[in-house]
Amino acid sequence: MAGLVFRRATRDDLEAIVDMLVDDYIGAKREDGSRPLNAKYVAAFDAIAADPNQFLLVVEEAGEIVGSLQLSFIPGIARLGMWRGQIEGVRIKTSRRGGGLGHKMLDWAIAQCRAKGCELVQLAMDKSREDTLRFYESLGFKASHEGLKLDLTRG
Amino acid sequence: MAGLVFRRATRDDLEAIVDMLVDDYIGAKREDGSRPLNAKYVAAFDAIAADPNQFLLVVEEAGEIVGSLQLSFIPGIARLGMWRGQIEGVRIKTSRRGGGLGHKMLDWAIAQCRAKGCELVQLAMDKSREDTLRFYESLGFKASHEGLKLDLTRG
Numbered sequence: 217m218a219g220l221v222f223r224r225a226t227r228d229d230l231e232a233i234v235d236m237l238v239d240d241y242i243g244a245k246r247e248d249g250s251r252p253l254n255a256k257y258v259a260a261f262d263a264i265a266a267d268p269n270q271f272l273l274v275v276e277e278a279g280e281i282v283g284s285l286q287l288s289f290i291p292g293i294a295r296l297g298m299w300r301g302q303i304e305g306v307r308i309k310t311s312r313r314g315g316g317l318g319h320k321m322l323d324w325a326i327a328q329c330r331a332k333g334c335e336l337v338q339l340a341m342d343k344s345r346e347d348t349l350r351f352y353e354s355l356g357f358k359a360s361h362e363g364l365k366l367d368l369t370r371g
Numbered sequence: 372m373a374g375l376v377f378r379r380a381t382r383d384d385l386e387a388i389v390d391m392l393v394d395d396y397i398g399a400k401r402e403d404g405s406r407p408l409n410a411k412y413v414a415a416f417d418a419i420a421a422d423p424n425q426f427l428l429v430v431e432e433a434g435e436i437v438g439s440l441q442l443s444f445i446p447g448i449a450r451l452g453m454w455r456g457q458i459e460g461v462r463i464k465t466s467r468r469g470g471g472l473g474h475k476m477l478d479w480a481i482a483q484c485r486a487k488g489c490e491l492v493q494l495a496m497d498k499s500r501e502d503t504l505r506f507y508e509s510l511g512f513k514a515s516h517e518g519l520k521l522d523l524t525r526g
Contacts, residue, residue: 260452297415340516361518
């Protein structure tokens with residue numbers, strides 16, 4: 217895996233990021249891979265870019281985007297004013313899955329959280345992604361919490 | 372429950388918020404209720420206040436703080452650029468537990484998320500808080516995700 221570049225996403229990366237979201241058994245149902253890009257994705261990118269506590273990562277290899285994730289740095293009062301790093305939207309290009317790239321991306325994300333002074337890294341994973349739990353546990357994550365979601369688009 | 376005021380916390384509310392964190396079977400182990408307040412709490416309050424995507428709520432009744440929670444509004448690319456509302460640090464004064472105040476606070480939080488354009492509200496709850504799961508399910512939350520945590524203070 218020589219030649220992997222970890223960097224902040226630019227607007228030019230957005231099509232590649234959306235393509236990875238679409239190419240996922242959960243994402244396929246709720247994303248829009250059409251061109252030109254749905255304006256909602258562009259607005260979301262701009263909101264992330266404008267927020268200094270958000271970092272949208274892309275991993276580039278030989279000019280191709282092969283992975284992406286979003287880091288959010290969240291201040292809080294609890295645990296002596298502890299900052300949390302939160303990971304969302306971990307996606308890896310289908311052709312690159314199973315080769316250790318996810319591990320490198322998570323190692324990178326955890327290091328960023330440490331550098332920002334976070335004492336906890338958290339994420340929520342869909343319980344239907346069975347292999348994913350073992351992956352995160354291998355990195356030291358504990359499934360100590362229930363991840364609860366309330367869909368506001370229903371009713 | 373006439374006379375409940377839902378408002379953004381000020382620095383003057385911070386001692387009352389910390390007291391609620393300390394007065395909790397999990398919080399007791401990891402918070403500091405001493406006076407003057409640990410400077411880490413004050414720094415965290417200032418970080419929250421400086422971030423337009425954070426809202427630290429207090430509920431006041433007859434001049435007394437009886438509840439608190441933190442809302443985070445998080446932009447994201449997935450699900451057509453969906454914004455998430457995230458709830459952390461829900462705390463209710465011991466003497467006021469079991470009387471429906473938590474329900475009113477969550478209703479308030481969910482309404483704020485709708486007003487901000489969020490399509491999902493999410494939170495993670497410690498699996499050891501058994502009654503809490505039923506409470507959130509009664510509000511419509513689904514325990515569809517594993518809430519994973521990595522403690523960076525160990526090793």
